[in-house]
Amino acid sequence: KAGVTQTPRYLIKTRGQQVTLSCSPISGHRSVSWYQQTPGQGLQFLFEYFSETQRNKGNFPGRFSGRQFSNSRSEMNVSTLELGDSALYLCASSLEYEGQGARRNEQFFGPGTRLTVL
C-alpha cells in the first residue's frame, strides 16, 4: 500500500497570501489529521476529519481551515499568511481497529509540507 502523500513538499509564500495544502491518506483510511510542527512548539494538532466531517479541532485561529472529500483526500487552507505560520505541516491518516480489548487509532504520517512565509 502506498503511504500518506502530501503536496507540495515545499512552498514559499509572502505575508498576506493564502495557501492550500493537500493530503492523500492511505487507501482505506477515513480519518485525516493535520498538525503544525515548529522548532519551538513541537507538534500541535490543527484538526481532524472523518468521513468529510470535522471531528476534532485544535486551538488555532480561523485563518486555518480544512476539508475532506468523499475519497478521504483532505486539504488544508491558511489565509492571510503571517511570518509565524512558517512551519512543517504534517498530515496523518488513521486506521481505527480493535486490539487487545482496546480501540486504537494508529496514525501514519506523511512527509509533510515545508511552508516558508517571507
Added chain:
Amino acid sequence: KNQVEQSPQSLIILEGKNCTLQCNYTVSPFSNLRWYKQDTGRGPVSLTIMTFSENTKSNGRYTATLDADTKQSSLHITASQLSDSASYICVVSEGYGGATNKLIFGTGTLLAVQP
C-alpha cells in the same frame, strides 16, 4: 492542564550503546501512549502504542514501558545504530478509548548516535 514532558531534551551516545528516554504525563483521562521516531525532514513513524493495561511493548531494538500508576513511560534503545539518530516523540491520547481522542504531544528527545 494535560501535559507530556520528555527528558532529556537531547542526548548523544556512541554507536552500540544502550539508552533510555523518559516521558512523564499528566493526561487524564488516559487512553493510550505512543512513541514515534521522526527523522530530520520527515514525518513521524510509529514505534509502539500501549494502553493502560500494557506494561511493555517491543519493536525490534526498541522497548517501551508504561507505568500507568506513576504516569511514566520510557523508551529503551538497545545496541544503538547510526540510523537511530532522530527525534523521539511521546504522545498521549486523552479520552476514554474511543476511536478518536485528543492527542497531547511531547516536544521530543533529540538523539544523536556517533560512530
